[in-house]
Amino acid sequence: MxxxxxxxxxxxxxxxxxxxxxxxxxxxxxxxxxxxxxxxxxxxxxxxxxxxxxxxxxxxxxxxxxxxSAAEPTVDVTLLVGYPKQDKLEQVIRHGVELGCDHFIPFFSRYCVAAPKKEEQKNERYNRIAFEAAKQCGRGILPDVALPLPNFGAVCRSLDQYDLVLFCYECGGAPLRQLLAEATPADGEKLKIAIITGAEGGFAAEEAEMAAKAGAKTVGLGPRILRCETAPLAVVSAVMTLTGNLE
Amino acid sequence: MxxxxxxxxxxxxxxxxxxxxxxxxxxxxxxxxxxxxxxxxxxxxxxxxxxxxxxxxxxxxxxxxxxxSAAEPTVDVTLLVGYPKQDKLEQVIRHGVELGCDHFIPFFSRYCVAAPKKEEQKNERYNRIAFEAAKQCGRGILPDVALPLPNFGAVCRSLDQYDLVLFCYECGGAPLRQLLAEATPADGEKLKIAIITGAEGGFAAEEAEMAAKAGAKTVGLGPRILRCETAPLAVVSAVMTLTGNLE
The missing domain is CATH 2.40.240.20 (Hypothetical PUA domain-like; domain 1)
Incomplete structure (x- = not known):
């Protein structure tokens, strides 16, 4: 090749x-x-x-x-990731680009353990990782990584631009299959999906309420507890599978 | 909890x-x-x-x-993983246990870069990782990691114990959805699925032929090239999604 x-x-x-x-x-x-x-x-x-x-x-x-490009999925996926510790965000970006995500937006929330530090510098590095992953896996676009949002309120205020917002919550919710079947894109556009997953500490109950008020659909990921770096990849894989973009 | x-x-x-x-x-x-x-x-x-x-x-x-235990999936998944470099096998085991795999069998094949080295010792460590992951994510069984199979022939000779063998090959194949719909378990048993993914170098064409002769179904994972540590997690997530075990 x-x-x-x-x-x-x-x-x-x-x-x-x-x-x-x-x-x-x-x-x-x-x-x-x-x-x-x-x-x-x-x-x-x-x-x-x-x-x-x-x-x-x-x-x-x-x-x-x-x-x-034949490599681009038929859905436009934005991954909103609770800022994890160590180098886990890099892993999520690398895997997420391969699996077909277009945008990454890290955010801080109540139970985040990580704290903002040299984020402009880190953001450059995250975008370089996304760029390298895009080249390696054969993407047709360059996925981007935004600067982190300072709190979960900022996340909720950003949600009206998506056709479907999936809020992954350990307390469970509707099956993904059903939510995807119900969602419809704007005329002639790709379905714009936002996936929100938490950091190590998960979400506060108030944050779950805020997300629901902002139009997010709560989605359950099954009875096993997924770590914060596994959950986004599982959901993206599931979304890509159910929309025919992983075959 | x-x-x-x-x-x-x-x-x-x-x-x-x-x-x-x-x-x-x-x-x-x-x-x-x-x-x-x-x-x-x-x-x-x-x-x-x-x-x-x-x-x-x-x-x-x-x-x-x-x-x-409510945490056990309705399918019995064995992940046969081409032995990757560095600590990637540990990542695959950790994520795989969370996603619901029951067994892990690493193997060496033609294009593996990793070579066998202190495998008994490493196997103990891999099983400890599986054990810790099982506790953390709330599994009801203890997934096990086998000693690595020495070559791809040994992999192919082990395949007749499964109801469905998915051979993940970059040259594409049938959609997973279709293969899963066609597979049937033995009476009163869980569907036994084997998932075979390659190491960094992928598979030789002869290995793909050997797998097909041994009854494996070639499955495509879409147009993006997944790295060897991403592919198993994407397929396991897809299998769990399509069998209703990730909701």
Whole structure:
């Protein structure tokens, strides 16, 4: 399989790759004139591209007409993750990108053990992890990681932009299958799904009420207690399975 | 929620806990006479137990009649995992136990990068990880981790004990939904499902053929390339979702 790179500089049958990716292709992969790679514009369009030249820090290509990326799921999933301890958020981002999530929004809530610290710096790192995972697993878009929301109120205020908000709560709720069957997207758009999972400490009862008032559907994940880094991946896998995006 | 411990010493309305768990309950949790815990016999039966005495290294209980554990899925899943590098097998075991797997069998195959090394010792550690995960997530049985099979031939020779063998292959296959709908368990038994996923290097074409000859159904996991530690969790989540065990 040819290597894949993301670049927005694609127009009129030519394209340019810069920076670390250009270095990777020319030095690490030892690309040669005439070699073929896949270029992706980050908006789910892919191009077969042939190397036509090397600049100082650039690689130039001629590109064939683009075609839609086959790797993008038919649903637009945003993962709202209670900020976990240690490097668990990195794991969630890496797995989540592979499983087809488009957006990640960490948040702090009542029972979070983690506290905000150098979040701008960490956010850069999280986005780099999402970028690398997207390249590796063959995504057609670049999933993004937002700066963390400061509290659960901010999460609830952000929910009206989604067609379906799934609030994963250990006290159980409706089966996912039923909630997905009932949800309908805006005309001609992908179904926009938000999945909210908690940090190690879970959610306070008041937070569950706030989420319900903001339109979230409480969803149960079965009788086993899933850890905070397992739950998001289980729900995303379940959503992708039930919408036919994991087959 | 009361704490949970596993013990096989339950009979005639009494029970005994020994070793590290007895220490944990008496010293760490500072259990007192009359306190209540949940005891589980490791065969999916749970007992509400009241502390009646403390020995040197033991805790004694009176127990109420047992009831079946609600945490056990309706399918019996064995995860056959291509031996991955670093600590990824530990991750797979930990997540897999939470998601409801009963057995783990690592194996070496053509494109495995990891090589066998102190496997008896590691196996003890893997089983301890499974045990801790089972306690934490509230399982009613103790999932086990086998010693690794030396090659893919050994995997294929072990497959006739399952009702359905899912071979996860990047070249795609039938949708999981369809394979699960077609499978039927032996009379009065749980459906026995084996899930086979590869190590970092994936499978050789000959290995895919061997698996098919041994009765495995090739299953595709969609257009995104899942890493070797993501794939098993995605398939287990999908199986549990489609069989109603993640709701």
């Amino acid at each position: 040819p290597h894949r790179y993301f670049t927005t500089e694609i127009s009129d049958g030519t394209a340019v790759l810069r920076g670390a990716d250009a270095h990777h292709l020319s030095r690490v992969m030892r690309g040669r004139l005439g070699d073929t790679v896949i270029l992706c514009d980050g908006s789910a369009v892919e191009y077969t591209a042939t190397i036509t030249g090397f600049g100082d820090e650039t690689v130039e290509f001629s590109v064939e007409p683009g075609c839609p | 009361p704490h949970r411990y596993f013990t096989t010493e339950i009979s005639d309305g009494t029970a005994v806990l020994r070793g590290a768990d007895a220490h944990h309950l008496s010293r760490v949790m500072r259990g007192r006479l009359g306190d209540t815990v949940i005891l589980c016999d490791g065969s999916a039966v749970e007992y509400t137990a009241t502390i009646t005495g403390f020995g040197d290294e033991t805790v004694e209980f009176s127990v109420e009649p047992g009831c079946p």
